[in-house]
Amino acid sequence: MYRIRLFSVRHARAFEWIYKRVENMMVLMDPVFAKIGYNRVEKPIALLERGVKGLLFDCQMCGQCVLSSTGMSCPMNCPKQLRNGPCGGVRPGGYCEVKPQMKCVWCQAWEGADRMRENTRIHDVLPPVDRRLQGSSSWLRVSREKAAELRESRNAGKTAVAKAFSEARKIEPATAPLVPEPKNAVDREVRKT
Amino acid sequence: MNTYLPNDDLPKHEPLEPGLISGSRLERVLKAGKFAVTAELNPPDSADPDDVYEAARPLGEVADALNATDASGANCHMSSIGICSLLTRAGYGTVYQISCRDRNRIAIQGDVLGAAAMGVRNVLCLTGDGVGAGDQPGAKPVFDFDSLSLLRTIRTMRDDGVFLSGRKIKTPPRLFLGAAENPCIEPHDWRPIRLGKKIDAGADFIQTNYVFDMPVFENFMRRVRDLGFDKRVFILVGVGPLASAKAARWMRSNVPGIHIPDSVIDRMEKAKKPAEEGKRICIELIQQIRGIEGVSGIHVMAYRREHQVSEIVLESGILKGRAVSDKARL
Structure with a gap:
């Protein structure tokens, strides 16, 4: 109306x-x-x-x-x-x-x-x-x-690095990542093969 | 050798000088700090290219770029992209007008690439008048984009080299992006803020609708300067000669978004030679607009009065110190 x-x-x-x-x-x-x-x-x-x-x-x-x-x-x-x-x-x-x-x-x-x-x-x-x-x-x-956004910000408090560098998490999230990393991203040996 | 490649002199994708986005003549003139002139071309109801060249000739003498309207007022004419393609080949600078009324995002993004490939370097993003205003009121209105989401989309295509879908564009279009503004109509208080929103969306230059009401326009510009927007965008102010008091009244009540104060119509009414008076009013307005801080040029819309454009621009004196012979050429 x-x-x-x-x-x-x-x-x-x-x-x-x-x-x-x-x-x-x-x-x-x-x-x-x-x-x-x-x-x-x-x-x-x-x-x-x-x-x-x-x-x-x-x-x-x-x-x-x-x-x-x-x-x-x-x-x-x-x-x-x-x-x-x-x-x-x-x-x-x-x-x-x-x-x-x-x-x-x-x-x-x-x-x-x-x-x-x-x-x-x-x-x-x-x-x-x-x-x-x-x-x-x-x-x-x-x-x-x-809710997804909130989950992320809540998780941000969970890892020590992300907690200690909370400003960095906002501007450069890659410096304090939260998402689980794939194996070849963190393991140099796996990456070579 | 591929014999199907046409051997013409379309502008090639060569490196640009630093500080330029498109390399268009309009962009160069504005960035050199000169007072720019653009003019609206009356699109022919014809399939003959000569009709386009004939319409362009009297305007090309005094304008840095010619605007090809996209079915303005929702009336059917030769397409903007067709006119721009012909005129860029003939060496004119063009402004390709895109209205959101008739085409969806798939068509528009494709046309933008096509136009850029044809040598178009300036684009004006418009919402478009409603279909009811035109000669085919039974048409389906599209309005998939609005002028701002259209601006942001073309900016994304140009700067990030992707379609809105994220798919990559091999050679992104080089375009100087324009938007429209209508400073003299409601909501007056929010028009300057809307201008700022258009700058955020990607506008490099603004072409306004007709300005006949100087006090209202000066208020608008004061607000624009206070917000610092005149430093972030080039503003070209819309002007045009009125033919008679009757024509002015008709425009005011039938063409969407046109505000003509009674004082101007009175002056037309009292004049012995209305067409001459219309021209004089236009020249006076241009001279007043020239003196307003933050204005970078004028946009002449002289529907069916194209023969007066050259006289108006030259008599107004705004081209003093600039060569006229090379105008509108790339």
């Missing part, structure tokens, strides 16, 4: 807070999801996601949700589906070039971003949409990715 969508942008800060909580919860659930199997939870979670986000943001289920970087205004509602800001055709008053009765999704996005705590995320350049992921759950994707 168009009016609920505008409401969500007006309350972008509150939704940012809620979103953070949901995300943290989803990351915590990662071991559970992994146990049940991500392929099994995909369908019900995607259905839930479609219902909730469809109501609040007119979500199109692109599968790569960027609402937190777009002021809680879904860029897939832009008739050109732009992911990186308004086009050059915005009408006076901030209305859409293609649908003149609709507020420009990206003018809304900047207003929403201005209300948010992390208000500079909208400055980052986003890649084009991967159309294969259409209809899949973005929440689960975020949960998987963040």
Whole structure:
């Protein structure tokens, strides 16, 4: 619904807070999801996601949700589906070039971003949409990715070198590797044969 | 010897002088600190190359590069890549305009390589007007990329020598990357920030849409300078002569993204010879734009008024101290 969508942008800060909580919860659930199997939870979670986000943001289920970087205004509602800001055709008053009765999704996005705590995320350049992921759950994707990231940073505390040189781990990860090394990488004799 | 190799003088892939990315004439002029001129070419509805050369001739005298539009306003014309191929062979500098409206990432990346192989050295990455604005509103809009992801993709092809898929490109394209900006329309506060985003995505130069409203444009440039963006990108400002008050009004309400203040339309209305007045307004705007810090050149868009371009540029005095005879030649 168009009016609920505008409401969500007006309350972008509150939704940012809620979103953070949901995300943290989803990351915590990662071991559970992994146990049940991500392929099994995909369908019900995607259905839930479609219902909730469809109501609040007119979500199109692109599968790569960027609402937190777009002021809680879904860029897939832009008739050109732009992911990186308004086009050059915005009408006076901030209305859409293609649908003149609709507020420009990206003018809304900047207003929403201005209300948010992390208000500079909208400055980052986003890649084009991967159309294969259409209809899949973005929440689960975020949960998987963040959990993997977290695992890595948690493991970073496990080896002494990585712990002692934590800054190096960030800028030059090869100087304090965590991933198990293949045999021929660490054994010079094996490498020769 | 392979007899199928054409024996023409297409630019070869020779080493570039340090500091240059593409070696295009436009890049050289801008990096030498000269005030650059680009001009938009009206694409023919024809399959005859002579129609392209005829359209280019009056612009080539005064422009460092000619922009070949990619179905602008979603109207069908000869393709941008076809025009650029013909003109580079004739020795003109060209700006190959790519709109995201009509082609997906597979087509665009392939065309970029094709254009570079044909000698194109400048590219302008655009979102494109919606299909509803054009002569075939029933077409399927593509918009697989947006202008920024397109910029980043071509930069990746050029600098890292790979497609977006990661597959290697044997000889990467050498391109001077351009993006558009529309300083005079909403959201005014965020237009400068969007410009910065385009620089981050890979823009080397910017060509703006028409600027008729100097106070709004000056505000925009002040913000751009405060953010330091004028030091990171060359900004060419869009100008063009209006034909009449009626034409101006039509443009304002029918062409997406054009802002013409009432004061300009009033002036056109009162003029005895509207076409002359349109030319005078254009020259005055160019002279004012020339004086704004952070502006590197102008981009002349004179749709159906191409015959006036040379006079406008010469009378404005912006080419003083530069040879005109070798303009637009590579």
